[in-house]
Amino acid sequence: MSCRENAARLLEAYVDGQLDLVTSLEMERHLSECEECSEAMKSRRALRSALGGASLYFEEPKHLEGRVRAELRKAAGPSKTARPSRWRWLAAAATLPSMAILAGALMVMSRTPSDSDRLNEEIVSSHVRSLMADHLTDVPSSDQHTVKPWFNGRLDFSPEVRDLAGDGYPLVGGRLDYLSRRSVAALVYRRRQHSINVFVWPEQNGRTVAPGETSVRGYNLVRWSRSGASYSAVSDLNLAELREFVRDLQR
Amino acid sequence: MDPTELERFERTFLPHMRAAYNLARWLTRSDQDAEDAVQEAYLRAVRFFGGFRGGDGRAWLLTIVRNACYTGRQPGRLQESTIPFDEEIHDVEDEALGPEDLLLQKASRRALVQALEDLPVEFREALVLRELEGLSYKEMAEVTQLPIGTVMSRLARARKRLRRCLPEQMEGGPA
Numbered sequence: 001m002s003c004r005e006n007a008a009r010l011l012e013a014y015v016d017g018q019l020d021l022v023t024s025l026e027m028e029r030h031l032s033e034c035e036e037c038s039e040a041m042k043s044r045r046a047l048r049s050a051l052g053g054a055s056l057y058f059e060e061p062k063h064l065e066g067r068v069r070a071e072l073r074k075a076a077g078p079s080k081t082a083r084p085s086r087w088r089w090l091a092a093a094a095t096l097p098s099m100a101i102l103a104g105a106l107m108v109m110s111r112t113p114s115d116s117d118r119l120n121e122e123i124v125s126s127h128v129r130s131l132m133a134d135h136l137t138d139v140p141s142s143d144q145h146t147v148k149p150w151f152n153g154r155l156d157f158s159p160e161v162r163d164l165a166g167d168g169y170p171l172v173g174g175r176l177d178y179l180s181r182r183s184v185a186a187l188v189y190r191r192r193q194h195s196i197n198v199f200v201w202p203e204q205n206g207r208t209v210a211p212g213e214t215s216v217r218g219y220n221l222v223r224w225s226r227s228g229a230s231y232s233a234v235s236d237l238n239l240a241e242l243r244e245f246v247r248d249l250q251r
Numbered sequence: 252m253d254p255t256e257l258e259r260f261e262r263t264f265l266p267h268m269r270a271a272y273n274l275a276r277w278l279t280r281s282d283q284d285a286e287d288a289v290q291e292a293y294l295r296a297v298r299f300f301g302g303f304r305g306g307d308g309r310a311w312l313l314t315i316v317r318n319a320c321y322t323g324r325q326p327g328r329l330q331e332s333t334i335p336f337d338e339e340i341h342d343v344e345d346e347a348l349g350p351e352d353l354l355l356q357k358a359s360r361r362a363l364v365q366a367l368e369d370l371p372v373e374f375r376e377a378l379v380l381r382e383l384e385g386l387s388y389k390e391m392a393e394v395t396q397l398p399i400g401t402v403m404s405r406l407a408r409a410r411k412r413l414r415r416c417l418p419e420q421m422e423g424g425p426a
Contacts, residue, residue, distance in 0.1 A: 012407045016381065018388050047410055050358050051382045056367070060272030064286055065265060068293045072261070075294055076252040118266045125307050132306055178385040217305075 011037060015044045017154060017176050017183075021139055057181075116210065119180060119232075124216040126177050126186070127197045127234040136188050136195060137173030147174040151185055159185040159200040159229070167248040169196065189245070196235040196245060203228045213239065222246045252297065260300050264293065267309045270384055271316045277379045278320040280368055292319040310390045317376070317394060358417055366417045374409035381406055 013019050014027045031038045130136050139150040148161040154176055163171040169189045177186040177199060184201040208225035209232065215221065220242050221234045233246055252260075271292060276285035292315045296303075303311055358366075367375055373395075380386045380394060391406075392399045 012403060012410070013388070016388070016406075043414065044410065047414055048382065050363065051378070055360065056363060057269075057383055058273045058276035058285070060269055060289070061282070061286065064272065064289060065268055067286070068265075068268070068290050069261065071290055071294060072257065072297055075297060076254075076257050121266055125309070128305070129307050181385065183385075 011041055011044065015041060015048065017138075024138075116212075119209070120214055120216050120221055122179050123197075123199060123221060123232050123234050124219045126179060126199070127195075127219060130175065130177070130186065130188075130197060131195060136175065138175045140173040142171050142173075144171060147171065147187070150174055151176075155183055155185055157202040157229070159187065160227075161187060162249065164189060164245070164248050167245075169245050169248065191235075191237055191241060191245065194235055194237040196233055196237060196242070198249070199230075199232045199234070201230050203230065213243075215239075224250070226250065252300075256300070257297070260297055263303075263308045264296060264312050267312045270309055271312055273383060274313055274316050274376075274379060275320055277367070277375055277383075278317065278372060284320075288316060288319045292316040295319060307390070309384075310386065310393050313380070313384070313386075313394045314396070362417065366413055369416065370409060370412060373405055374412060377402065377405045377409045378413065 010019065010023065010027055014024060019027060031041060139147055141147050141150075142163060142165065144161040144163045148158065151159060151174065161171070161174065165171065169191050172188040172190050172195070175186040175188065177184050179199060179201065182201060182204070184199050187198040187200065189196040189198065203225075208228065209223045209230035211224045213220070213222050219234055219236055220239045221232060222242055223230070223232045224246065225231065231249075233242060233249070235242055237245070268289065271289050272285055275288040275292070276282065279285050279288055292312065295318075296312055296315050299315070367378060370378070376395065377391070380391050386394065388399050388402055391397075391402045395402060397405075
């Protein structure tokens with residue numbers, strides 16, 4: 001690989017974890033040989049960690065969701081179909097002069113998704129995306145000793161990786177993913193033609209995910225925690241088999 | 252739109268309001284304009300909801316948020332500056348950056364915010380989508396409606412500029 005031609009641009013993609021496995025390995029080899037590129041990479045890493053370290057995220061003001069909900073309802077207009085009765089008195093309230101009261105009422109009455117709802121939703125979206133974008137694995141391998149080391153240097157923790165081919169759930173590979181504003185490991189298993197994504201991330205502020213089962217948009221999701229790490233398995237597989245898979249994984 | 256459909260829309264997209272606001276705030280650089288842009292984006296999104304094919308609602312919503320920021324009620328407020336057409340050509344050749352990297356580690360949040368806000372909007376946008384939202388290149392291409400090559404070169408140039416102008420910010424005031 002020649003620095004002048006390719007490396008500069010590839011370096012960005014490498015630091016962003018956006019290279020395919022083959023190119024990524026080639027880049028690693030190149031970096032170990034080329035001082036210039038390895039310096040350039042350090043400078044990029046420094047920038048990334050500076051940006052990641054400062055809390056640069058602008059939090060939305062508390063009232064915004066209520067305001068948007070109220071506008072959405074206004075725009076949706078009166079519906080011909082019967083509304084659920086809990087909305088009926090609100091329709092009457094809409095004639096009140098004070099819109100502030102209405103907005104307030106809407107905020108209280110409408111269900112605010114909890115953090116765990118959001119996380120479930122995010123997990124299912126990640127799962128669906130991995131299937132749609134044809135980007136199930138960054139490191140396609142059924143060998144746990146290939147998949148586990150691949151995460152080194154890509155994550156700030158080392159996930160436990162086990163092949164369950166003997167139990168009928170072969171390991172397909174691993175992938176980097178992103179949940180709740182942090183990088184997580186995604187381990188991919190297969191059961192017949194169903195893909196199972198297992199997301200793993202370490203405890204945050206001493207907290208791990210609350211164990212439980214749920215179903216979101218037709219996907220089953222099982223969450224548990226173990227030795228300071230949070231796990232979420234998600235699949236279109238039926239719940240019974242997904243539970244069995246989780247049991248095997250925990251064994 | 253019937254209430255169940257509206258509820259489905261809200262379930263899908265209200266969880267992404269945080270990302271929507273963050274992007275809008277960085278693009279418009281104003282609390283008020285960001286709120287207006289987010290509200291406008293949700294109103295547009297609900298109109299186009301029929302065209303949403305499921306999957307990742309966040310990228311879909313961010314596309315609309317971005318458009319709302321560029322075509323807000325105050326036309327011309329936020330315009331894409333004209334980046335020379337040669338942006339496809341690699342100008343990412345890299346001089347070794349020494350002392351700046353050390354400075355980076357000491358950069359305060361204020362200096363970083365200022366340096367980011369001073370970047371041309373398309374560079375700022377690239378950095379926010381990548382570093383704060385963690386979008387993949389593919390998602391970034393979707394949100395910005397640009398070819399992936401352009402996304403990559405913008406990101407590279409944005410980082411280079413930031414590395415270069417951050418030290419100036421830090422000299423400007425107490426960190």
